Amino acid sequence: GQQVMQIPQYQHVQxxxxxxxxxxxxxxLSNIQWYKQRPGGHPVFLIQLVKSGEVKKxxxxxxxxxxxxxxxxxxxxxTQTTDVGTYFCAGPVSSNTGKLIFGQGTTLQxxx
Amino acid sequence: EAGVVQSPRYKIIExxxxxxxxxxxxxxxxxxxxxxxxxxxxxxxxIRYENEEAVDDSQLPKDRFSAERLKGVDSTLKxxxxxxxxSAVYLCASSLSGLRADTQYFGPGTRLTVL
Numbered sequence: 001g002q003q004v005m006q007i008p009q010y011q012h013v014q015x016x017x018x019x020x021x022x023x024x025x026x027x028x029l030s031n032i033q034w035y036k037q038r039p040g041g042h043p044v045f046l047i048q049l050v051k052s053g054e055v056k057k058x059x060x061x062x063x064x065x066x067x068x069x070x071x072x073x074x075x076x077x078x079t080q081t082t083d084v085g086t087y088f089c090a091g092p093v094s095s096n097t098g099k100l101i102f103g104q105g106t107t108l109q110x111x112x
Numbered sequence: 113e114a115g116v117v118q119s120p121r122y123k124i125i126e127x128x129x130x131x132x133x134x135x136x137x138x139x140x141x142x143x144x145x146x147x148x149x150x151x152x153x154x155x156x157x158x159i160r161y162e163n164e165e166a167v168d169d170s171q172l173p174k175d176r177f178s179a180e181r182l183k184g185v186d187s188t189l190k191x192x193x194x195x196x197x198x199s200a201v202y203l204c205a206s207s208l209s210g211l212r213a214d215t216q217y218f219g220p221g222t223r224l225t226v227l
Contacts, residue, residue, distance in 0.1 A: 009152075033215075042203060042218040043155065088154050098143060098210040099168055102154030 002027050004091055006103035014111050019076040021106035023089035030092055032065055032072045033100065038085040046087075079110045114138070116219030118204050124225045130192035133222045137185070137206030144181055145216060146189050147203040155203055155218075161187065162210050191224075199226045 003026040013019050023032065031050045035043035047056055049065035049072060056063045062075045076083055086107045090100040117136040125131050137144050142163050147155035158177065160168040163184035172179065176195070181187040191198055201221040207214040 004154075035218075042220050045215045045217065048215070090154070098145075098207055098214055098216065099157055099160060100216065102156070104152070104154050107152075 002091075002093060002101055004089060004101045004103040006087075006089060006106050008106055009104065010107045010109070012109045012111065013079050015081060016078050019079050019083070019108055021074050021087050021089075021108075023072040023074075023103055025070045025091050028069050030069075032069075033090045034063060034072075034074055035088045035090065035102075036085050037088065037105070041085075043088060076108075079108070081110050081112055084108060084110050116204055116206055116217055118202075118219035118222055120222055121220060122223050122225075124227065125194055126227050127196055128193040130190065131194050131224060132188050132190045133202050133204075133224075135187045135189070135204030135219060137187070137204070138217055141206035141208055141217075142184070143207045143210040143214070144187050145205040145207075146179060146187070147205060147218075149201045149203055149221070151200075158189070158202075160210065167210065194224075194226045196226050199224055 005024050007022050031048055033048045034046040036046055037043045047063050052069050053067045054065040060077045064073045086105040088102050088105045090102040093099040119134050144161040146158040148158055149155045159172045159179050161181045164181050179189045201223050203221045204219040205216040207216045
């Protein structure tokens with residue numbers, strides 16, 4: 001069946017360092033969504049990418065969607081302690097439903 | 113605007129006991145989702161409703177799990193009887209519609225512990 005994989009599973013960085021998480025799908029995706037879950041919290045929608053090769057920025061966060069629409073990445077520049085949490089990517093199971101398959105997430109720890 | 117509301121936030125029960133979770137989606141959201149999230153994993157869809165109709169329940173273990181969404185608003189998810197392996201966080205989410213482009217908004221979840 002369709003799978004969405006994320007690497008790395010965990011990342012510890014010093015505050016101020018950059019961070020990147022990668023997301024790979026076994027199938028072509030119509031779009032990819034990114035969510036952030038703080039410790040003890042629930043997933044919160046960050047962004048959606050739709051177009052091949054699309055790049056979107058939110059302050060220090062840069063999101064990319066691959067040309068083949070099978071992979072994506074999230075890059076955080078100069079991490080802060082507020083960036084701590086687990087970042088999930090998710091893609092729709094088929095082209096016409098809202099059913100999402102989530103990756104297993106990348107947990108980011110930031111040392112002050 | 114109020115977000116997705118879930119209750120209870122925490123529940124501890126003994127195995128073989130029944131348990132129920134309640135979800136109130138964001139007003140006007142037609143699509144409601146129940147997810148299961150195990151520790152260290154991403155959410156996994158259990159069931160999806162379009163208004164009051166369950167349109168995708170392929171991942172719901174129907175021998176012990178049931179769900180309903182009467183009147184197409186609130187929803188309840190029930191487990192009877194609960195097993196040790198059911199310990200997890202049960203998340204409810206809603207979106208305007210079930211289209212692929214719609215953002216899903218998650219509730220705070222119910223953390224279930226089965227002893």
